[in-house]
Amino acid sequence: MGKLEANKQMKETSLLNTAFEIFTTKGFSKTSISDIVCHAGVAKGTFYLYFKDKYDIRNRLICHKSGQLFRTAVQELRKENKLSEFTFEDKMIYIIDNIINQLNENQALLTFISKNLSWGVFKTALTTPLRDSELNFSDIYRKMLEDSPYHFKEPEVMLFLIVELVSGACYSAILYQEPCSLEQLKPNLYNAIRMIIQSHKANMKI
Amino acid sequence: MGKLEANKQMKETSLLNTAFEIFTTKGFSKTSISDIVCHAGVAKGTFYLYFKDKYDIRNRLICHKSGQLFRTAVQELRKENKLSEFTFEDKMIYIIDNIINQLNENQALLTFISKNLSWGVFKTALTTPLRDSELNFSDIYRKMLEDSPYHFKEPEVMLFLIVELVSGACYSAILYQEPCSLEQLKPNLYNAIRMIIQSHKANMKI
Amino acid sequence: MGKLEANKQMKETSLLNTAFEIFTTKGFSKTSISDIVCHAGVAKGTFYLYFKDKYDIRNRLICHKSGQLFRTAVQELRKENKLSEFTFEDKMIYIIDNIINQLNENQALLTFISKNLSWGVFKTALTTPLRDSELNFSDIYRKMLEDSPYHFKEPEVMLFLIVELVSGACYSAILYQEPCSLEQLKPNLYNAIRMIIQSHKANMKI
Amino acid sequence: MGKLEANKQMKETSLLNTAFEIFTTKGFSKTSISDIVCHAGVAKGTFYLYFKDKYDIRNRLICHKSGQLFRTAVQELRKENKLSEFTFEDKMIYIIDNIINQLNENQALLTFISKNLSWGVFKTALTTPLRDSELNFSDIYRKMLEDSPYHFKEPEVMLFLIVELVSGACYSAILYQEPCSLEQLKPNLYNAIRMIIQSHKANMKI
DNA sequence: TATGAATGAGCCTTCATTCAT
DNA sequence: TATGAATGAAGGCTCATTCAT
16 A cells, blocks of 8 residues: 555654754764654664664765755756856866855754765765656766866766865864865865866867 | 883873774774773773773874874985975875875774864874974974975965865775775875965965 | 553562662662662663662652551551540551551661651652552641641641651661660650640630 | 871871861762862872771761760850859750751751761760860760759650751751741740650659 | 564773782 | 772663564
8 A cells, every 4th residue: 555655654754854863963973773763753663674773874864965965066057047158167166166055054964974974875875866866976977077078087086086175175164164264265175176177187079 | 210100101001002903993983991901901990090081092092193194204204315306295295195105004093093083183183292202293394385485375274185185085095995096096196286286386485 | 452561560560679678678878770670680771761760769669658657557547446536646646656666667668768768758758649549648637637626836847846756766766776765765755746736736726 | 206196187187177078068978088088188098097988987077076066055055144044944945056056057067967867976976075175965964954953754865855856857947948947947846845855854853 | 564661781980999119 | 107000890871672562
């Protein structure tokens, strides 16, 4: 019966939402499964019907939330008026800036993702398409590369370097204003990103 | 008598070494104080004579270990034959490369430091001079800037960006060969670093 | 099904009984929760399903046990043949004597209650009706006052003075025969009580 | 050497004072020997040169402090102008009132003494003469009885009843204003005491 | 599928006491 | 006599996980 199916789906969603709420409030390691089920209004045993353990629910949350960050950014980019005039660099900076702004306004999310992120989980998040969404960032990135008049050397490494640079830098600047405020950091950061991209450019496509 | 004093020093060192051993083996959060004292061969209560709690011993370890990384790198740099011909960029790359190589050969240390590092702790580590050492990296960095014929804009931000880029990138490349091997990564990474430095250069000193 | 509910009730009762046993044997502060659960045959965690901590279980025991003392005494009083001829003083002395005798025969209970009693807890015990009992001593006391042909000044203070006098005096006499045996003390004590009541008597009701 | 002797005495006094300070501040059972020696400025081992354990120092404090209460009260009584016109009852009430007032102004002392008092310790306190004082309350009480024109039946029991009544009643009234304020309680209490004394009066001395 | 009572290993921390110095 | 580092048993308490219902 679809009703039962829907009910199951609801329980799982409820657990995910509640867990995110508490992870971002009191931190992952201080959150107990009791906390989660109690606030979600289900029984303790029920948790284990949907998730293997605390790590399982955390990883699924990271995937979901960081995927969402990218999707939102890309959607905004597409609304942009003069998109056709954007270079590859422009688009990258646009997306990054959008994500940074999202994180700046949701610092709990930033803490949660950064503290629990690894490139492995992250790559999964970028690659795994959501249930009902045709979008995943890997495809979009590939498309953006194709649209550029340039060839790029080792584009995955380039993306990797950019991601590591951005995520480390933002964490510190947004949460602690160290070594400077986000606004002060941005020009330096975006400049650095443009330089990295520049250095990965190969010859033009014919 | 200095004997007792020396004995105390030994206990503390023993605890620090043992803790490092276990932190890097089974991870910080899975390490209990029982584990530490048991392997160190002291009683549980003794731990609390030297450290406030697990976090205290961890922070002191990070300070100590990351300080050591820099000191080793700088010492190696100074032995370099043609040091006088090195530009600022050359020196930075040299130090970074040396540190990366150290971490590559001591992956447990890399895991430990990276997972527990924040810019705040790191800055402390760079600034705090060791007991018997006149060296701390902040001073050395300042000296290197002075020796350069160029002025640099916002040198602290520049260092910050480089540190974040390097630490994120190494973690993934060394431990998981993601997105590529360390050897593959290095040229890209060092190139990126040179670009970042380049973009922070201001006019020449008179 | 009521089976589970009954089982829970049993566990709680078992814990209460065991705790009482041990509190009266080795004293409250020397009793650990380990002791209790171990003798009750349940796991440590189970204790915390029923009680907040050691103080919680102690207070509930005091309430229960001292309430029981009064109920027993009152029930005995009611069985008395010539109850109708009893004055207010006679009833009070009867009840007190009955309680003292109960305590004399259960010195562990006396120790436990006295050492842990405060007027606050005691008042709670007297006021709180048990689950399945319509009796609480406050109501009975009020009834006794109403039945008397006399008005009493500050009846609560009067009761308070009597309670403090009796509990202090009994503790010492019963447990240590200090400053004299219980039998020697009783006439003096009851005399004192009658005097206290006397001095609280106001004019007769019309 | 007297100097060394004096030094020893100082250490002991310092420990006693410090212990009293902390017992009355954070409670006996929550005070550790570490607390005491730390605040007293001596080493841990030193404590055991002067006291057997925590209970030892507590008992000696109770003796000392409650003896002092009585001595102060008796000294005040002696300063009284019309002392010769005081009856036995008047003197008793005077002393009791004085002690109650002392306790009312030093509630920490009240808590400490009451929570840790037993008739046994108390009797010791009343009987044991201080080092350099000829006064102990037992002698004074005997003297007061002799000075009265009346014989008293079982004077020790009488004193006992009064002490128990007063100590229980004060504890609750002073610290918790239960069942009424100290001021409200006093007339009732003193009345009750007079009644108790009255009921112990035998015939007059010839 | 859902429950939640029960578990018990394991955590961190305290502290009275000892003993070599 | 005085020290204080070291001990290690014991304490209170948490929590992921299980399982009978």
